[in-house]
Amino acid sequence: MNWLYVAVAFHVLIALAFVSLLLYYNHKTNTVGVKIATKVDSYLKQYGYDAAPFLPVWYNKMSSVVKLNYPDNTVCVVVLSNRDMFEKTLPAHLASTTTSEDPVDSCTKYFMQRARELFPDEEVDIIYDYDLQPNSPLPLVNMQTVGHSAGLAYYYRPEEVTEPSWGDRKMFGCSISPKYGGWFGFRAVLVFKNVQDDEIQYLSPHDSLPSQEEKAKVLELFNNEWKDPAWRDVVLTDDMRYSDEQLEYFNKLPAERGAIVEEMRRRYIEQREEEQRDEKKEL
Numbered sequence: 001m002n003w004l005y006v007a008v009a010f011h012v013l014i015a016l017a018f019v020s021l022l023l024y025y026n027h028k029t030n031t032v033g034v035k036i037a038t039k040v041d042s043y044l045k046q047y048g049y050d051a052a053p054f055l056p057v058w059y060n061k062m063s064s065v066v067k068l069n070y071p072d073n074t075v076c077v078v079v080l081s082n083r084d085m086f087e088k089t090l091p092a093h094l095a096s097t098t099t100s101e102d103p104v105d106s107c108t109k110y111f112m113q114r115a116r117e118l119f120p121d122e123e124v125d126i127i128y129d130y131d132l133q134p135n136s137p138l139p140l141v142n143m144q145t146v147g148h149s150a151g152l153a154y155y156y157r158p159e160e161v162t163e164p165s166w167g168d169r170k171m172f173g174c175s176i177s178p179k180y181g182g183w184f185g186f187r188a189v190l191v192f193k194n195v196q197d198d199e200i201q202y203l204s205p206h207d208s209l210p211s212q213e214e215k216a217k218v219l220e221l222f223n224n225e226w227k228d229p230a231w232r233d234v235v236l237t238d239d240m241r242y243s244d245e246q247l248e249y250f251n252k253l254p255a256e257r258g259a260i261v262e263e264m265r266r267r268y269i270e271q272r273e274e275e276q277r278d279e280k281k282e283l
């Protein structure tokens with residue numbers, strides 16, 4: 001009989017240990033920073049944006065020149081755009097606005113403000129990829145290092161290549177995501193100024209190009225032939241590639257993008273009118 005009690009007690013203990021582990025794991029993965037980023041990501045996903053959390057302390061330890069001036073454990077969320085932002089969201093945005101602002105910037109601003117409204121009780125600063133420091137060519141935040149510290153995209157820096165073919169030439173670094181390759185753009189950082197997270201775990205980004213040769217190759221492509229999509233294609237992401245129109249748009253200088261924008265706006269309005277005519281016919 002005694003053995004029966006011991007066996008039951010033993011099983012109860014195992015079950016308790018298992019439940020505590022589950023609770024601990026859930027607590028560690030469901031921290032306030034993760035919850036906020038998940039809420040932002042779930043809302044923005046339908047519009048072609050992805051979001052992930054990071055802390056200033058992670059970013060500042062890496063970023064040697066451009067610092068984020070917030071307390072170490074302030075919850076920050078980085079947002080990038082994927083092909084769907086341009087293909088699905090931008091046309092409707094173009095048809096609904098007459099702003100002279102850069103269309104992608106205006107569209108992103110609109111959705112970042114909607115994302116901020118999901119948190120009416122929080123104070124949220126928004127930093128855009130194009131925001132510069134006062135009287136300086138330096139950005140307010142180095143988006144590629146942000147992407148690396150949030151685990152979204154590995155930032156390949158020229159300093160990582162031990163025997164560079166380019167010698168002393170100044171080279172720019174390039175971020176590659178395991179999900180999108182190079183077919184994405186960093187857009188913004190949301191800083192939740194009054195929210196601190198001491199529990200969130202740092203997740204390092206996946207290094208899709210582990211060899212020295214691959215690292216050197218992507219940097220050569222990005223620096224020598226950035227209009228050619230080869231650097232974006234170093235990781236296979238077939239259904240995430242930009243359309244020809246989107247690639248052409250991002251390969252042009254902002255001042256030269258007007259014709260593409262007008263064509264997209266015209267096409268969207270025409271499509272909508274056609275859909276409305278079809279709906280009327282069905283009634």
Ligand code: B12
Nearest residue numbers: 063064065066129139142143148172174175185186222223
């Ligand atoms: C200024 C700028 C330019 C300038 C100068 C480029 C440059 N990199 O300096 C010009 C006009 C030339 C340019 C051109 C382009 N750009 Co540009 N540009 C920027 C911008 C606004 C700032 C870059 C910058 O000045 N960084 C600051 C310097 C100091 O950073 P850094 O040299 O990398 O040094 C950092 C690292 O060393 C880091 N660090 C140090 N130690 C460690 C250790 C670790 C582990 C890590 C992770 C980091 C790290 O610390 C430093 C920062 O403090 C960024 C957006 C942004 N806000 O970041 C886009 C950005 C870099 N550009 C981008 C792109 C795509 C382009 C273009 C292809 C044009 C286009 N279609 O948009 C071309 C291609 C350039 C080329 N191949 O010649 C993308 C890159 C995306 C990617 N996948 O990497 C960005 C991020 C914009 C975006 N919205 O996504 N660009």
